[in-house]
Amino acid sequence: xxxxxxxxxxxxxxxxxxxxxxxxxxxxxxxxxxxxxxxxxxxxxxxxxxxxxxxxxxxxxxxxxxxxxxxxxxxxxxxxxxxxxxxxxxxxxxxxxxxxxxxxxxxxxxxxxxxxxxxxxxxxxxxxxxxxxxxxxxxxxxxxxxxxxxxxxxxxxxxxxxxxxxxxxxxxxxxxxxxxxxxxxxxxxxxxxxxxxxxxxxxxxxxxxxxxxxxxxxxxxxxxxxxxxxxxxxxxxxxxxxxxxxxxxxxxxxxxxxxxxxxxxxxxxxxxxxxxxxxxxxxxxxxxxxxxxxxxxxxxxxxxxxxxxxxxxxxxxxxxxxxxxxxxxxxxxxxxxxxxxxxxxxxxxxxxxxxxxxxxxxxxxxxxxxxxxxxxxxxxxxxxxxxxxxxxxxxxxxxxxxxxxxxxxxxxxxxxxxxxxxxxxxxxxxxxxxxxxxxxxxxxxxxxxxxxxxxxxxxxxxxxxxxxxxxxxxxxxxxxxxxxx
Ligand SMILES: [Fe+2]
Ligand SMILES: [Fe+2]
Numbered sequence: 150x151x152x153x154x155x156x157x158x159x160x161x162x163x164x165x166x167x168x169x170x171x172x173x174x175x176x177x178x179x180x181x182x183x184x185x186x187x188x189x190x191x192x193x194x195x196x197x198x199x200x201x202x203x204x205x206x207x208x209x210x211x212x213x214x215x216x217x218x219x220x221x222x223x224x225x226x227x228x229x230x231x232x233x234x235x236x237x238x239x240x241x242x243x244x245x246x247x248x249x250x251x252x253x254x255x256x257x258x259x260x261x262x263x264x265x266x267x268x269x270x271x272x273x274x275x276x277x278x279x280x281x282x283x284x285x286x287x288x289x290x291x292x293x294x295x296x297x298x299x300x301x302x303x304x305x306x307x308x309x310x311x312x313x314x315x316x317x318x319x320x321x322x323x324x325x326x327x328x329x330x331x332x333x334x335x336x337x338x339x340x341x342x343x344x345x346x347x348x349x350x351x352x353x354x355x356x357x358x359x360x361x362x363x364x365x366x367x368x369x370x371x372x373x374x375x376x377x378x379x380x381x382x383x384x385x386x387x388x389x390x391x392x393x394x395x396x397x398x399x400x401x402x403x404x405x406x407x408x409x410x411x412x413x414x415x416x417x418x419x420x421x422x423x424x425x426x427x428x429x430x431x432x433x434x435x436x437x438x439x440x441x442x443x444x445x446x447x448x449x450x451x452x453x454x455x456x457x458x459x460x461x462x463x464x465x466x467x468x469x470x471x472x473x474x475x476x477x478x479x480x481x482x483x484x485x486x487x488x489x490x491x492x493x494x495x496x497x498x499x500x501x502x503x504x505x506x507x508x509x510x511x512x513x514x515x516x517x518x519x520x521x522x523x524x525x526x527x528x529x530x531x532x533x534x535x536x537x538x539x540x541x542x543x544x545x546x547x548x549x550x551x552x553x554x555x556x557x558x559x560x561x562x563x564x565x566x567x568x569x570x571x572x573x574x575x576x577x578x579x580x581x582x583x584x585x586x587x588x589x590x591x592x593x594x595x596x597x598x599x600x601x602x603x604x605x606x607x608x609x610x611x612x613x614x615x616x617x618x619x620x621x622x623x624x625x626x627x628x629x630x631x632x633x634x
Pocket of ligand 2: 351415
């Protein structure tokens, strides 16, 4: 049965800890998919996006697996009148101004005990997103640890089904929430578990960028190709043979799972590279470089064959995630005759890989400030190829110009930590002279249009590596940067 339910009612259900599945794809007036039919929504963001698109109510089709569930997983039955007008009093769900599961925290935390203004509400939302992200991250980390351990024990075999299940769950979380990857861990000050976190981060960033690309650019690219309007745009369908016969043009939820799986496993071949090379602190010799480069095409393919993985999408990502993004790109491998045959999702994997590698600390280098990395990637690849420009725009839209985790300067000389790229919402941690603040600061929206110009980001100054400012970071911020696992 299909009934129209107001967005406000759906939001109340989610606020009360329930979840919502429409059973019907929800599009905006421009034909952009806002919510896929089979996604279980348990955060407000997707519903807020639907509302911002001017949609007041959406159909929920219980015959197509649509469901409204309360926090205990029980069906909520709304008849048509209730749904349109709001719920009757005796069945009204509790309305809260904040997400559920708000943790009371001490004065040392950046999170408020009670949200009393717009910024504090956002902080509470960030904390809730971090809590959810930590749970997903922990599950994904257990999974990738098992995979790598199994490969080492057996010489190549691992439980592919378990990985599929874990990544599908992670992908759903990443697509429904607005950039929840921002709340996953980053190796800024340590590198103990780099390969595990890298697998999860590339999966998270790649999935978010891919989702954004689908929403914003797939139609444009298709129109170019169908109309034959632009000879200079490379043809993403040219790689069909490599992709196993399916063209990639717009949002297909079943493909997203496969692609996310490929992102997650992209560096699986590194398990066959000797540890002393992977963990070498100094520069690699030519022979060692050649060995590391084997991790994608040669060793990756070996593991795919050993495990009889027939998924062409996973295969493509594992083998070609270091292939060229444009004609003449140096240091790309393996050599491919025509770079335009590399599917869009594999190119997105490469960008996510570069971003995470640069923003992480490794045994041979410090992490680079994420805000600098975004600029560097954009400058390196913009104008090289028209399709790549669309991918880059989706990348920057997803990561943000000021990615969370970046250190920025404000116009008044204070240094601040970026909590959310939207705004951006930043937490100042020094005074104008660069001395650590002795009090708990209020976060500010560091935008000229929103705030006093003194608190806007000053793009003329930057910190190359977060390590440079480690000594002036207050304890509560250091705690925030280290995610318990
Ligand atoms: Fe790689
Ligand atoms: Fe990688």
